[in-house]
Amino acid sequence: MTSPAATAPRIPEAVHRRRWAILGVLMLSLLIVVLDNSILNVAIKTISTPAPTGLGATQSELEWAINAYTLVFAGLLFSAGILGDRLGRKKVLLGGLAVFGIGSALAAFSGSPGELIAFRSVMGLGAAFVMPATLAVLMNVFERDEQPKAIGIWAGGVGLAIAIGPITGGVLLDHFWWGSVFLINVPIVLLALALMLWLVPDSRDPNPGRIDPIGVVLSVVGLVLLVYGIIKGGQLADFTDATVLATIAAGLAVLAAFVVFEKRSDHPSIDVTYFRNKVFSAAIGVIALVFFALMGVTFFSVFYTQSVRGYSPLETGLLMLPLAAAQMIFAPRARLVVDRFGNRATTTGAMLLIALTLAAFATFEADTPIWLLEVVFFLMGAAMAHIMTPVSVVIMQALPREKAGSASALSNTFRQVGGALGIAVLGSVMSTAYRNGIEDRLTVLPEGVRHTAGESIEATLGFADRLGPKGDSLVGAAHDAFLHSMHVTALWGAGVAVLGAVVVALFLPGRPTPAQEDEGKRELVSTE
Template identity: 80%
Template sequence: MEVMTTPAVPDAPRIPEAVHRRRWAILGVLMLSLLIVVLDNSILNVAIKTISTPEPTGLGATQGELEWAINSYTLVFAGLLFTAGLLGDRLGRKKVLLAGLAVFGIGSALAAQSGSPAELIGFRGLMGLGAAFVMPATLAVLMHVFEREEQPKAIGIWAAGVGLAVAIGPITGGVLLDHFWWGSVFLINVPIVIVAIGLMIVLVPDSKDPKPGRIDLVGVVLSVVGLVLLVYGIIKGGQLADFTDPTALATILAGLAVLVGFVWYEKRSDHPSIDISYFKNRVFSAAITAIALVFFALMGVTFFAVFYTQSVRGYSPLETGLLMLPLAVAQLIFAPRARLVVDRFGVRAVCAGGLTVITLTLVAFTLLDADTPIWVMEVIFFFMGAGMAHIMTPTSVVIMQALPREKAGSASALSNTFRQVGGALGIAVLGSVLSAAYRGGVEDELKVLPPGARHTAGESIEATLGVAGRLGGRGEALVSAANDSFLHAMHITALCGAGVALVGVLVVSLYLPGKPPKEKLTSADAPAPDRVGADR
């Protein structure tokens, strides 16, 4: 105990004084970089309907092409995050951040000028490549410019930025689509990237891992291929409303087999992308699982909520974005303060409470019908944001402090990999449940159409409404059937999401730590050996 209570040595500061003084300005630059990367996924949601319309207004993208426009970004992002974290550890986080921002900016400019859905999917993948190098480096730099006692507060602000970006993306997209063409939702990234690069060059210090790991190319290929096959099979099964279809089932099984091979290879590799031994720590595993399940539910909900507001309720893209504002407000209010709740009640109680709130909000989506007062959805979104805030902050702190500071890039990448994989699977699984349930509800009404047109018209509510619009007066019954079928499918999907969140409640209740006794808090908060010279 004597060592733990000895005052820090001022002659050997671990963080240079000049860096310490500008740490909050550095956090601001990191938040700006993080904002555009996370915002890009949610900003696309409100543009889906516009992009699906024929040229010159949109690209005439099909339902499948729209899903891949979202998932090409997410899967490249998730598949390369860990390798990007290792490259940051090896080459320097600042260099990797600058390169990632540049690639992201170039990909955004190209995506804005896409002339076909295929081009958009490809350029979105390029944007995902750049984003993969930005996100883990932001949290790794944060861990190097803040002392351990300030890290929970800084991570809380960082986590609030993630939630804020998810929520304000639809608002930003709605404003742009009200005044400009669909490509503006990507082009807006370019000036922000330029500003972020300039500020980063001036303010952000570089850092490396003195003992970086080797790059695991085989692991990267196996993880990306496995995820792409799995997600493709899930989406295909949803489009066909038949997950036992040979093509869908074979692709899902192949994806799972490749992912099992990935885990087998990683356990035997001397330079794995993911150190499987981390998961022997049950606290670490539970925190990672909680993040994945939260984003599984959130991204799936965001996906169907946009169709509910625009297709069923008739709101514009801008109005849809504004309706999601309570989600952002709750993040801003609660995320920076979540650490105070953790200090009082402990990580387990706070995370279990947050996931319980999310479970209940997902169940509450079953209350929404075509004429439900819209304020009901606003209340649901607010509580969902509050629940998220009380999960993201404590789990991020647990994950980042579970590994040595030198491995900050790897810890950040692992956390964000599971966040993105959770989100991608949420869109794929819940989107497929939505698609399958919708087709099952509307297919009887589609018998008025020629046999060749029925399958395409039943893929989504947008496809059905498009066909109904061309039928004139005869299409009114089809519009009513489409709305009823979508609402039924949305309720089923929301309950599936609630089931996933409930699993998260059980995981964190069993494995995350409770509130430690007061005498243990004193020793835990005392300066650790790696914090010599940390106090100012």
């Protein structure tokens, strides 16, 4: 029988009474961080439209607008968590939200693509301090027996943001200017700040870790150089260019220096010794690969639905609902499939399904029945649910329980980095294929603007519009070139997903034992 001392609550009664209200505030904070990227997905076509409708951003600038946020977020995630432990989670949450809100307001009124990229970096800085602090606060306001339920609700906020983000973005773009997709964050941030000051208690770790500033700088600089080189190669349609090769090589060299430094540091941002565990390395690698493939494909699917098919931003948001709905339907039930078939079989099958759905984009034309796109999105979401659930369990079980926080942070970091590289690499593949397909048809334009007109379908359509009736033939050529580039990019993405399936089949464990299942139940939801 359990003694009274063992069951005594460790949470102050005043905090315990308002724990569910505190969870609501934490979810509100998490919602805007995740919502921002899903809203942006439907806005990138509008932002690429010439002023005054948009900013006239090129494809490479759009890639940077997304990746500036992602790279800063991923690079600072570990250090932000440690700062929260040291300074107090509430203080860090308030500061992160304030920075995110300021960055959002500045981004909304950006006067150029360069300004948008800079202010998106500011938003990424704020988001890096919000994400880890929300979960840390949650763990300090709920007793152990309620933590699984609370974390499950917290994680559900991510699925909710994925579902409502594109629709919210579509509604805003139908009624307001493109900056509204960022400005909408400001009132939500103000509400979250007010509620947080009122409800959320402060907490800190009595034995916090040490900050690793050199590791943070090396990782961010290395990733930025690598991504810049890849995007520049796609922009020029020439990966043998000396500047492109030098930048990519410099990025790889800095990342190699980061790994060496982390191995020798007594307080590393990332403990690289974790990767000696083959199962852990394979699971983390699969997360990076699947987001590499999916983020790249999501990037071009918006141009397919809006630029080629003629759907509005709101209609595009609604078209993406099956993807989010499938994840929300199947994610809670994926464990049943894992229990029956095991981690390896479930994840391998789901990775192959991802590969098939990506390859399906290689068959889409301008007149493909739209219901086929909806089926593909639904299957893609179902596959994602059956990848993230078993892989998350494997990651948490591959390391000792006391390393659970580090394992979760690594999972989130590699997810972000994989997505950033996917947008850079697959975006560059698309840029190169598009330019090669359109450049012979740009002779109707003055020689000085042909390079700019060939950077993306929106750039070409913008110049075609200025030509009036003479530009009609250029519109058809732009659609044909884009569809060709989409087919090529989709096949590249499918190839990456097949590679992920091979990694899973070779290295992930099979059906979990009953003891492993019990061990993973509580930790799983924190990484979904």
